[in-house]
Amino acid sequence: MMKVNVLMSMDGRYAAAPGGSASVVNREIIHVDSFDLYSAKHRQAFGRVAATESGIEDKTIQRDLGKLLLQLEGLQDKAIQEALQPKEPTGYTMEDTEREQALTLLKDNESAQESTPVFPT
16 A cells, blocks of 8 residues: 555646655645555556646556556665665774773783682681
8 A cells, every 4th residue: 555645736747756745835735645656556546636637647647647657666665775785883982992901901900800719608
């Protein structure tokens, strides 16, 4: 299911926002609807109403909706691939000299604890 809000403007351009709201600035809006773009029945219903309101052939609108679907699928695939990419670690990474100093400190602490009993006997 790819529920989108589709807006058709007077200049024949479309704006779509998956699950959100489509917006167009400085264009006269002809038709706005929210529907499942994967559903042929929903695309046809949008096309019929938009064709009636705009005077543009239904075939043209159907073809444009097909192109819109392909573009949105491409954007969706890209977003999925980016989400699956391993993230860079956000923690602090020690430099080699810092690591050596820390290991030396730990070793000194371990040897100090071995020679000093924790509980008196």
